[in-house]
Amino acid sequence: MSQTITSLLNKTKIDPSWSFSDKTRKDTAYITHGYHRYPAKFIPQIVSRLAEKYTRIGDFIVDPFGGCGTTLVESKVMGRPSVGVDINPVAVLITKAKITPIDPKKIEKAFN
Numbered sequence: 001m002s003q004t005i006t007s008l009l010n011k012t013k014i015d016p017s018w019s020f021s022d023k024t025r026k027d028t029a030y031i032t033h034g035y036h037r038y039p040a041k042f043i044p045q046i047v048s049r050l051a052e053k054y055t056r057i058g059d060f061i062v063d064p065f066g067g068c069g070t071t072l073v074e075s076k077v078m079g080r081p082s083v084g085v086d087i088n089p090v091a092v093l094i095t096k097a098k099i100t101p102i103d104p105k106k107i108e109k110a111f112n
């Protein structure tokens with residue numbers, strides 16, 4: 001079995017354009033992505049590239065292990081309705097904070 005996996009991996013052509021190794025924290029923390037750290041988080045560029053490649057505007061995206069909502073933020077920006085699920089209530093709280101639009105007037109009022 002492990003030999004089969006090894007030979008499969010050896011035959012697999014690696015596309016270096018999926019590495020995103022040039023991305024800095026600043027590159028990956030745009031919009032609300034930088035609100036809070038979360039373990040094993042996707043970088044948003046992976047999500048947007050996958051959504052661009054495999055979905056169209058209006059397609060429904062589901063992330064059953066949603067973590068801190070990277071998929072949901074990118075889906076919203078890209079015009080794809082989405083739903084995420086996570087067993088961790090902290091992940092759900094962070095996600096809600098990241099995807100809930102706030103009226104700029106409310107922010108200005110609170111700031112003042």
Ligand SMILES: C[S@@+](CC[C@H](N)C(=O)[O-])C[C@H]1O[C@@H](n2cnc3c(N)ncnc32)[C@H](O)[C@@H]1O
Nearest residue numbers: 040041042065066067068069070086087088091
């Ligand atoms: C690697 S993280 C996902 C990170 C996410 N892709 C992001 O970019 O923020 C995996 C998530 O799966 C969640 N998880 C693990 N087991 C689960 C289960 N049985 N049901 C729902 N969520 C689960 C964990 O709480 C964790 O937040």
